[in-house]
Amino acid sequence: xxxxxxxxxxxxNKVRSLVVIISVTIGIFxxxxxxxxxxxxxxxxxxxxxxxxxxxxxKEIVQSIIDLASEFAPDIRVTIELDGYEFGANWTADPIxxxxxxxxxxxxxxxxxxxxxxxxxxxxxxxPGTDILKLAEKLINTFSNVISAIPGLLGNPILxxxxxHASKPYALRKLLTPRGISLDDVIAFGDDIPDxxxxxxxxxxxxxxxxxxxxxxxxxxxxxxxxxxxxALVLEEMLRTIEIQPE
Numbered sequence: 001x002x003x004x005x006x007x008x009x010x011x012x013n014k015v016r017s018l019v020v021i022i023s024v025t026i027g028i029f030x031x032x033x034x035x036x037x038x039x040x041x042x043x044x045x046x047x048x049x050x051x052x053x054x055x056x057x058x059k060e061i062v063q064s065i066i067d068l069a070s071e072f073a074p075d076i077r078v079t080i081e082l083d084g085y086e087f088g089a090n091w092t093a094d095p096i097x098x099x100x101x102x103x104x105x106x107x108x109x110x111x112x113x114x115x116x117x118x119x120x121x122x123x124x125x126x127x128p129g130t131d132i133l134k135l136a137e138k139l140i141n142t143f144s145n146v147i148s149a150i151p152g153l154l155g156n157p158i159l160x161x162x163x164x165h166a167s168k169p170y171a172l173r174k175l176l177t178p179r180g181i182s183l184d185d186v187i188a189f190g191d192d193i194p195d196x197x198x199x200x201x202x203x204x205x206x207x208x209x210x211x212x213x214x215x216x217x218x219x220x221x222x223x224x225x226x227x228x229x230x231x232a233l234v235l236e237e238m239l240r241t242i243e244i245q246p247e
Contacts, residue, residue, distance in 0.1 A: 037084045039150060039194050041121035041162045043171035053174050054083075055166040059116045061146060062123060065161060066112070068142060069125050072135050077127035080115040088115020091127075123161040132159040153212060154192045168198035189223075189231050190215050206234060 037043075044052045062080065069076050080088035087102075088110045098104050110118070126132060136149040136159050145164055152158045172183060187204035190196070191211040199205040199218050207219035208230040216222065223230035 038081050038122040039148075039160050039162050039166055040168040040171035040198075041081070041166040042084055043175055051175060051178075053171065054119070054121055055163040056119045056121050057123070057147075057161075057163050059120065061143070062116060062120050065123055065139060065143065065147070068139065069135060072138060073127065073130045075127060076125055076130055078112065079124040080112060080120045081122040081124065082110075082115060082118050082120055086110055086115075086118070088112045088118075088120070121162065121166070124158050125161065126156060126158040130157070132157050135159055150194050152192050152194055154210075160194060168195070169201040172198070189234070190219070191226065206231075 041055045042053070066078055069078065078088075078090040082088070086108050087104070090112050092109075093101065095106055098106065098109070125135060132151050136151060139147065139149050139159075139161065148162045148164045148166060150160045150162075152160055169183060172186065176183070176186075182203075183201050184203040186202040187206065188195070188198050188202040189206045189208065190199045191208050193212065193214060195215060196218055199207075199215065204221065205219040206221045206223055207216045208223055209225040209228070211219075211222075221234075223234050
């Protein structure tokens with residue numbers, strides 16, 4: 001658990017501009033809300049950190065990545081992310097499995113060919129028996145600096161491929177800098193490899209108990225697991241400890 005005395009000083013010093021990031025979700029106290037998804041390829045916010053930014057990938061590059069991945073693992077599962085809602089897939093699932101695995105419904109799933117024409121922003125590659133770390137090495141060697149390939153290793157391993165300019169810290173700066181908020185004034189929660197860059201750059205970093213060792217090693221604080229409501233416990237402690245003063 002997080003030591004309460006340490007948090008008291010943190011909250012008192014940072015509350016006036018504190019931003020909370022929970023995996024892909026960002027909340028700024030005072031009713032402001034923003035979300036960064038797809039490994040930072042999409043970020044959107046309500047004022048004052050307003051805006052909508054999307055780092056797309058050329059369809060020719062996406063098709064070449066799919067071709068190489070299919071040669072590497074013929075049964076690989078390919079998902080093309082578009083907007084955080086609809087996505088293309090080369091696999092099918094019954095409605096119950098689709099919801100459990102992807103929080104999606106059948107109307108959200110498009111054929112790969114159609115998704116390629118809809119400004120894709122991320123490719124997710126995986127499936128049983130796929131060595132995504134070797135695949136990542138092969139893709140990076142082939143496409144060099146035109147892609148970013150970051151594995152997600154919690155649960156079913158997935159290789160996340162985006163535009164090289166897409167990252168959670170970069171997306172956050174796009175929203176927060178116009179409001180004069182630095183990443184030093186951000187508290188971030190994470191559990192998997194795609195969170196590491198964000199956790200390193202944010203002022204307060206918190207790992208949940210079920211986080212990977214690589215995540216825990218870059219965090220200053222820790223809390224209980226996702227299943228034990230670790231993030232909620234931290235936020236509740238924060239609200240109990242501080243008194244938010246009007247600006």
